[in-house]
Amino acid sequence: MQDILRPESKVGIHGWGTYVPRYRLPMNEILRMWGWPPGQEKGLGMKEKAVAGLDEDSVTMGWEAALNAIKRAKVNPGKIGAVFFGTESKPYAVKPSATIIAEALGITPETMASDLEFACRAASEGLRSTIGLVASNMIEYGLVIGSDTAQSSPGDVLEFTASSGAVAYIIGSRKGSVAYFEGSYTYVTDTPDFWRRALAPYPKHGEGFTGEPAYFHHIEMSVKGLLEELGLRPSDFDYAVFHQPNGKFPLRVATRLGFPKEKVLPGLVTPEIGNTYNASALLGLARVLDTARPGERVLVAPFGSGAGSDAYSVVVTDVIEERKNLAPKFNDYLLRKKTIDYALYAKYRRLYISYY
Amino acid sequence: MTVEDLSVPAHWRRRLTYYRLVAGRCKKCGRLHYPPAPACPYCGSKDLELIEINNKGKLETYTIIYSAPGKSRGRAPIIVGVVNIEGLRIVSELTDIEPEELKTGIDVEPVLRRMDEDTNKGIIRYAIKFRPVLVPKSEERG
């Protein structure tokens, strides 16, 4: 492995932060509402999903995840030179979300800031771009946020999984980082497995088509590409975190790539909170970092429909121990929950049409 | 903050106050006030500075608005509290709490939320609300 030539190896994670909204919708509420056969959710490996409150959106959730990441990084917000916001649920179709968060966190005005879109993979593109910006010394620190209040048509099978959550990372030089990158690899093609047209409220998806040619092909290619470039094998990793559109796909792709279940489960968050889209795999990584020990190596492979996947190898440093308790952990948010029924869910997701 | 139907420029001018809980501190008498005013509400001095007060506070009292007017109807019940942060009293909406969970004296912390929006075509007004402090529970489960 030619470490010196690899720009990723100069870059690391300085802080990580998560956010999961308080409300949870149990799967039996969806079964009851739409007449699904009993046990339909088991095929997806789902228990319940997180639901954003009425006053939340991808900006407010991304703000809290970013605040937690900044607390852990102990960085002066004014030193952050780029804010990339990955989402497919922008509050505004036109007007950056990144500037709202940057302003609220005191990062403005001397910073790059933009919203990225690539279905569930936009935040990961932001991460790879930020690695490049830091490695080239164009910026000292970058903030990458993945946040979504995922849309699903009422009654669509997508409703079992589409949920809300956010994750954020402060990226800086390898020196002083809690975990550094060993390498990264991207694989994209034009694959129409899932899309939402302009002004359409809900996405369309290709049912079976979302699996084999989309999710599995792209993740397998990105992970194999990364392992080959770094000369690593699945046994070299302590954890493997994949994009998690449901509770089953990540375990299946792990088996096919040669990663045992035990290495996947610590970063598998979807069964308990649903698919948080741009957060998903990066949220799984954050949960792993909440408890990871120095020296451990993590494989992370986000995926986005349309389609593409990135694979990263991340190695934890001993700085991580002093940072873990500087902000709430994923499990703190997970355990802070209030169960709601479908009627309240419909209100929070703005499914009712009121005339005042 | 509480609901105010501000114009786009008016909300924009006050965005730091709304987004970051920036308060005014009087250099003459030393007292804090929020939102920042042109003159100290206690001694009238105009020698003021702005400081950020993103700390935890205590809920002193609250009221529950069940009969929310106009477009706020959809947000009912709206809970408004008086939060005490180091002696500074802030009137603010509370979030992530239901009426039956309310109790004076609980610790609360500021979070950025959607305050209201100008129909589905206009501006979305973001501002700080307060919610019960997130208590770390994950240690118990390991």
Ligand SMILES: [Zn+2]
């Ligand atoms: Zn005064």
